[in-house]
Amino acid sequence: MNSERIEFDAVVVGAGLAGSAAAMVMARGGLNVALIERGQKPGGKNYFGGAIYTHAIADLVPDFMDRRPPFERPVTEAGFWFLGKDGLTRMTVQGGELNADPPDAFITLRANFDPWWAEQAQAAGAFLIPKTTVVDFIREENGQVTGVLTDRPQGEIHAPVVIICEGVNNILTQKLGLIHRDLEPAQMALAFKKVISLPMETINARFGLPDDAHGLAVSVLGDVSLGLPGMGFVYTNKASVSIGLGVMLDTLAEYRLRPYDVLQRYLDHPAIAPLIKGGQLLEYGAHLIPEGGYRAMPKLATDGAMVAGDAAAMVNALHWEGTNMAIVAGKLAGETALEAHSRGDFTAKVMSRYEDRLSEGFILKDLKQYRGFSRFLETHPQFMDVYPNFVNGALGQFFTAYGKPKKELFKGMLGSLTNRRGLIKAAGDIVSMARSVMGW
Amino acid sequence: MAMKTGDAFEAKELPEEVKATLPNVYVDDLLMSLKYFIDEDKAHLRIIDQAVCARCEYKPCLYFCPVGVYTQGNDGRIQVAYQSCVECGSCRVGCPYKNIQWELPRGGFGVAYKFG
Structure with a gap:
């Protein structure tokens, strides 16, 4: 059988948040883009909390509200709940910043959102190929990536640039040697x-x-x-x-x-x-x-390829950020691919401009700053246990009339903490929390 | 701090009174809420060497898999119900012996979240 060689200007692996963003940017720039998705449709493999930040969406689709995105509700109240053994202390904020129009974030279900997001790429001209798993790369002898191999019969798809948005199971990223082992x-x-x-x-x-x-x-x-x-x-x-x-x-x-x-x-x-x-x-x-943070990131670019989103460990666990990083990183990878096309140079030299772009924005800055946080909860279990119980107990006592002198009560409250965690240690915990967040 | 692997893997125990607060959930009740396109012709998960599992003292895969793919048969062998897999990858990185061959299902197959 005479099989035709399938050729695109760019291939994106995975039609999630990063992938469709990359495809959107490249298609708008005039490239012929294949957006390959292994699920029945985009979003079918994705599961998150969760909320999606509008700053990232607006970056690519300024009129997104007119395009009827399948959002659930805007986030108008956000914060922490501290769960005690049988009590609950809520510390949430509403109004203020959270009343912005459009809202800062929308609660979303991915099986609804991701198809819409991919449609924005398709509307720009990207070609969605669902139900197709990418299993390997096509590479030249010098290692330059020139396409992907899918699990379809005659499944080679050629392109001078491949953007890997494969998600947390970064098998292809490892295949390219951008990271040498699984995350721990x-x-x-x-x-x-x-x-x-x-x-x-x-x-x-x-x-x-x-x-x-x-x-x-x-x-x-x-x-x-x-x-x-x-x-x-x-x-x-x-x-x-x-x-x-x-x-x-x-x-x-x-x-x-x-x-x-x-x-x-x-x-x-x-x-x-x-x-x-x-x-x-x-x-x-x-x-x-x-959640490994900055230290768990792979190399982000090589000859003919870039990595974005979960595959590149772009997650800020403390601030629930990840979806926005994926979208912005996908966009920056797409822009780098456009630059490569305009220069006619797909080597690592041009691909590494992707990392420059990431460093200019919030993604690499934040990931670097928070590099210590990924280990923080592991090394400070008292944030899971002692402090939430203390907050619940203390507030519970504060708002209860026992018919006892208040001095005794406050002593008891403090005692309920110091029995479990000395005050100096507690102060130390606050400092190390600050360190891990501020990147000191 | 990293999890010890291979024969060095060590299980830890929760205090009895904490352990006693854990319910015992029948995972099949949860699986009924999931939609799958099952590939009857190809298992995307496979135990590489059952002898390694036999040597594995704690067999954490029997526990940490969120959909209970791994069970132990009467013959002691680890059975793999790949049909229930949600492709999270926990067993790929969590098996102390890296004894699970983990591939993505073929295109279109596997879990298909309706909500996500």
């Missing part, structure tokens, strides 16, 4: 959640939201993960709640914990269970998050 289990959080259906009015009432134009996004610390490094989350969708937690994979392995048992324990908590009572399970799922 201690650099990965396994996040697992349920999407639970509830009537819109019930969600509004239970979460204190005036209507479905308001939404809540919180991180839950404390009695979520058995005192082990982990963090819960709650996001209100329109007529469902996304609720789950992330635990470091080494913790799950070493303590031999079943994620679904840990999840159920969290959902059964006396402060959490009433929020989801009577809800129907729409979907359970799990996904790895590359």
Whole structure:
């Protein structure tokens, strides 16, 4: 059989947030782009908390609100919940910055959002190839990448530049030698959640939201993960709640914990269970998050190829950022591919301009600054246990009238902390928290 | 701090009173909420060497897999229900012996999240 050689100006592996962003930019720049997706459709393999930041979307699609994105609710209230043994202290903010128009972030379900995001790339002229898994690269003898090999019959697709947006399981990135081994289990959080259906009015009432134009996004610390490094989350969708937690994979392995048992324990908590009572399970799922930070990143570019998104460990765990980094990194990779085409040079020399672009913006700056945070919760388990319990106990006592002198009460409150963690140590914890966040 | 691998892998124990607070969830009840396109012709997960699993003292894969792909048969062998896999990659990086051959399912196959 005489098979025709399939040739594009650029290939993108993975139609997620980074991939479709890259494809969009390149197609707009006039390139003939193949956007390859292994799922039945974009988003089918993706699972997150979660919320998507509009600054990144607007960067590529300024009129995005007119294009009817399938958002759930805007994030109008955000913050932390501290879960004690049977209590809950909420520290959330609403209004102010969170009332911006358009909102800073929207709560989203990826199976809805990602197809829309890919459509924006398709509208610009990118060619989406779904149900196709990329298994390897086509390379010249000197290593220059000149295309990909898919699992389709005669599955070679040639292109002078390939942008790898394969996600957290960075098999292709490893194949290219951009990173030489898998990330360690201690650099990965396994996040697992349920999407639970509830009537819109019930969600509004239970979460204190005036209507479905308001939404809540919180991180839950404390009695979520058995005192082990982990963090819960709650996001209100329109007529469902996304609720789950992330635990470091080494913790799950070493303590031999079943994620679904840990999840159920969290959902059964006396402060959490009433929020989801009577809800129907729409979907359970799990996904790895590359939380290793800056030190876990691969080399970002080589001859004929670049890496963006989860595949490049672009996640800022503390600030729930990752989706925005993926979109912006995809865009910058796309711009670099356009530059390569205009120069007619696809060597690492031009591809490395991608890293320059990342350094100019927030992505590499933030990842460098937070490089210490990925180990922070692991080395400071008291943030999972002692402090959330202290906050709940202390506030509980503060707002309770025992008929005892207040001096005694305050002594008791302080004692409940110092019994578990000395004040000097507590001060030290605050300093090391600041260090890991400020990058000192 | 990194997880020890191979024969050096060590399980840790939670305090009994904490352990007692864990419920026992029947994972199949959760799997019913998931949509899959199952590849009947090709398993994308495979144990490389069952003898290594036999030597693995703690077998953490029986626990940490979020969809219970790995179970131990009556004959002691590790069984792989790849059909339930959500392709998270935990076993790929979490097996202390790297004894799991992990590939992506063929294009179009595997989990298909409806919500995500």
